[in-house]
Amino acid sequence: MSGDGWxxxxxxxxxxxxxxxxxxxxxxxxxxxxxxxxNQRRYEADVLRRVSVIKAAQKMGISLGSIKTAFASLPGERTPTMEDWQNLSSGWQAELDARIACLERLRDSLTGCIGCGCLSMKNCPIYNENDKLAEEGPGPVLLNRGGGLEDGGH
Known part of the structure; x- marks a missing residue:
């Protein structure tokens, strides 16, 4: 690439x-x-890796805000090294592990609940009569509290 940038x-x-x-x-x-x-934009070659990391992180469900925070740890005065990128990605490890655990709980719970066919409303872990779970907050309350769906399987 010439000195004019990309x-x-x-x-x-x-x-x-x-x-x-x-x-x-x-x-x-x-x-x-x-x-x-x-007045035309020009990019240095390291933007290719940054965009690739953004795309990969988004596929893993990492928000742009988290990506921006992680990028703030990268050196601004030089092209980040492999070690810099490894340090950045290791910071996402716990977040990804928690997300994977949640997805596994959801998968396992839904398979059991949908597959049983019993429609046992008193025992069903996802039945929410009269929206009582709204008192505990917005969103998927059972999943958010961690015990979630797997505690009341069929």
């Missing part, structure tokens, strides 16, 4: 994203560009 179109094509996605990432502070004399 154009937004070339980065978008290389990363498999839309130009508007790169503009959005830049607006959110996830990637950075400079401007040439014609």
């Amino acid at each position: 154009t937004v179109g070339r980065v978008a094509k290389r990363c498999g994203v839309n130009v508007s996605t790169l503009h959005f990432y830049e607006q959110k502070g996830l990637i950075h560009s400079t401007r040439n004399s014609g």
Whole structure:
């Protein structure tokens, strides 16, 4: 690549994203560009890895806010090394482990509940008569409290 940097179109094509996605990432502070004399965006080659990490992290369910926080730990004055990226990804390990455990509970619970066919409303771990669980907060209360669906299986 020449010293002029990568154009937004070339980065978008290389990363498999839309130009508007790169503009959005830049607006959110996830990637950075400079401007040439014609006021066009130019990116350094390390933006390719940043965009790849963003896409991979999003596939794992990591929010853009968490990605931005993690990127703040990367060096700004140089291209991040493999060790820098490994340190960043290890920070997501606990979050991903918790998410995997929750998904496994959900999978195991739904298989048992849907598969049993008993429709035993008094014993069903997901039945929520008169929306009593709303008193405990919004969202999937049984899953959020950790004991969740697996405690009342069929």
